[in-house]
Amino acid sequence: MPPLVKIRSERDQMSAIERRIADFILDNAHLLRDYSSQQLASALGVSQSSVVKFSQKLGFKGYPDLKYSVGTAVARNGDGAPVPQQEPAADADVFTRLQDGLRRSKAAAEEETRSLNPRANIEAIVGLIDQAGKVFVCGLGDDGLFAREFAMRLSLLGLLTVHHADPILMMANLSAVRPGDTLVMFSEFGKLPQLSQVSRQFQACEGKVISITRHTANPLRAHADAALVISAHDPAPHVEQLLYRSSLQSLLDFVFVLLCQSNPDRYRQLNINLERIQQMLDS
Structure with missing residues (x-):
């Protein structure tokens, strides 16, 4: 590292x-x-x-x-x-400097995130998802946007996926959890008590919990069965948030590709579903 x-x-x-x-x-x-x-x-x-x-x-x-x-x-x-930068002489230079700076910052954050998630950890998480009877996906706010898209992609692979953007509804749905089911919990800072409570109750039902948070010490990550972690740092808060989103998306994309490649049946189902969707769009 x-x-x-x-x-x-x-x-x-x-x-x-x-x-x-x-x-x-x-x-x-x-x-x-x-x-x-x-x-x-x-x-x-x-x-x-x-x-x-x-x-x-x-x-x-x-x-x-x-x-x-x-x-x-x-x-x-x-x-x-720090990357040495010259003072811009014109608006065009400002444009280029910001564009190149953001690109470099995203690349660095994604590289850090890759180094923090070793192959063994990611493969174990792919196995948990691939072998689950049902995959529950939960996230609030901005995390909910990524949770929703990830749940959709899992559905395209033929996985029975249950997406929730409300921890209360997720708690009510715990009666449907069976041993071997998996919960993927999105929470940037991992400190919301409601999400930790849902996570613990899910594990009490003999399900496995995968947390997706920043690479910090937090309750959700500490009690999860497996964890994906994101690195994103910048002095400017608005840039730091962009780096987090970029690194998170890159990591989720890689997990999705691994799911496609590790199970031929999943990949076959993906192509069938994509074809069905295309036929609907063309009709």
């Missing part, structure tokens, strides 16, 4: 001193090569041993190992590395 992605993903579980070190590295990754452990400690008002322990806690041998890893990531235009 890229070092800055690892730091961001574990920040919520860090102590106050560790967060201070983490925030400095995330904001100044391109300058870290100029700091020794003592200089970094002095700049942040912490002990040198705190910097060393921070590095080791992240899995590095020590601070030099962390600094080298971050420097390598920055040299490769990795996450957190």
Whole structure:
């Protein structure tokens, strides 16, 4: 996992001193090569041993190992590395700069998301969905938009899919849950108590829960049987939301493609359903 992605993903579980070190590295990754452990400690008002322990806690041998890893990531235009930009001379330059910047940010967020979801985890989730008797899909607000589209795609594969945008109706529908059924729960921050309650009740019915959240510590992800996680970071809130949506869609598309490829019967059913829909549109 890229070092800055690892730091961001574990920040919520860090102590106050560790967060201070983490925030400095995330904001100044391109300058870290100029700091020794003592200089970094002095700049942040912490002990040198705190910097060393921070590095080791992240899995590095020590601070030099962390600094080298971050420097390598920055040299490769990795996450957190600022891209030098010239001041625009005209409106056309502003247009191009924004367009290229958003494209690079989306690509970086999607790459981080890929690195945070290892092959074994994704294949296990594909197996849970493919083998489920019924797949329940739930999401609220913006999450509900992705939940609805994903439920539609699962239906096209011949999976019996039940979509809910209301946790109360989902709770009422738990009587239909059977062992082996799967619930895919969309929640960007994973903190809504209603969704966690539905998740626990679903598991009490011997169903499996797959959470889809940001790569943060949250109740929904902590109690799920399997989890897909999304990485999206940007100083501008409106851009960060776009990065989240882009990374989430990319990950869902990959899961859908895997479902198509891993089961020939699903792929065959998809083509049949697409043909039926096309015939309806042509009539």
